[in-house]
Amino acid sequence: ERELEKVMKDFVAQRYNLLLCSTIIETGIDVPTANTIVMARADKFGLAQLHQLRGRVGRSHHQAYAYLMVPDIEGLTKQASQRLEAIQQMEELGSGFYLAMHDLEIRGTGEVLGENQSGNMMEIGFQLYNEMLNEAVSSLKAGREPDLLSPLNVSTEINLHAPALLPSDYCGDVHLRLSFYKKLATAKTTDQIDALLEEIVDRFGKLPAQAQTLIDVHRLRVIAKPYGVVKVDAAPTLINITFKKDPPIDAIAIMHLIQKNKHIKLAGNDKLRIERELKEPKDRAQMVRDVLRSLGQPTTETAPA
Structure with a gap:
């Protein structure tokens, strides 16, 4: 909290246009005059939230800055580190899709044929998961029992x-x-x-x-x-x-x-x-x-x- 307070004072002294608010702004509030955002405990936010919050500044012709504050980098969980690393790397225009793919791999997708909202797709990756599902569905449609022990799509x-x-x-x-x-x-x-x-x-x-x-x-x-x-x-x-x-x-x-x-x-x-x-x-x-x-x-x- 003290570090955040110091950063806030520095911003005020440099006449940055700060927006003080809660995460409600991620729903799409447009404040073109705001060019700086400070996210306290950024490690607690999801990747989609971080992306939306970062997008609330820089909505005019002025250079914008997003500061992600965490108490201790060494103490972050593995998933929190992955989220923060992804949001720092994906800063180009149109990177939203790649962020969504990172988020999907970090959290794990839900069961396509079930009710669970999370799963273990990250163990094999999104592309391989889809290929395995397509192979099984194609075999069943052809009247064959899927061979789970055979290699998948052996390429020439x-x-x-x-x-x-x-x-x-x-x-x-x-x-x-x-x-x-x-x-x-x-x-x-x-x-x-x-x-x-x-x-x-x-x-x-x-x-x-x-x-x-x-x-x-x-x-x-x-x-x-x-x-x-x-x-x-x-x-x-x-x-x-x-x-x-x-x-x-x-x-x-x-x-x-x-x-x-x-x-x-x-x-x-x-x-x-x-x-x-x-x-x-x-x-x-x-x-x-x-x-x-x-x-x-x-x-x-x-x-x-």
Whole structure:
């Protein structure tokens, strides 16, 4: 209290425009002349409250200040520290959504299919929680019992032995780059990837080599997955395509492929070995696509009744 009183006196001496009130102002009261807010015991407020209270100042053209007062930083609880750290980091315009996500992960979401208002989502994260729920619902709709022991959304690993990224000098906003990475990683069809490619080129211009490789990696991932491919390792002189056990492709098609192409060999029961020198990553990706398409359409598994 003494420290707060001293801060208040300093503000008065410097003719700051202070607003003395309770948390009622978080409901949306607009006081444009107020440019400084001091929150006593900020560790007791929720993240949404802190965000709303901070937004009560700086509503005009004057520089605004928000001071979060706590009795002892070392004595804060883990969640209180996380809330205060999040509110300090998220100070840019439009950061409300990211604060909401932080709040959701700190508190834990409620049960989607139950009555509890809090839960343990923070143990696995919001994205994985949604994926697990979608997988279970899809299995039940298809008449299958969800397999809780099987890996969730096992992705096909693609390695073209070349940098695959959006360079910072091409797309400067780190949050935007992460957003595109996530959209590409969750794309399930080549049409979705083509739409993202069109958006990226429209916003930032012609793709540099690293970005083109990134697009090739995800397009190849989408094409290879229906064939039961778990890994593609495409080096400049050697390409290995590894299939899962009992892939949904015709074994006779594989034998015909090997007989017609001397540079393609069968390495074990689950791997195709392509011996050809291809320096460019896009050429290696195209080679893999051509090999997979030559195997015909993958068979589809029939769900049990």
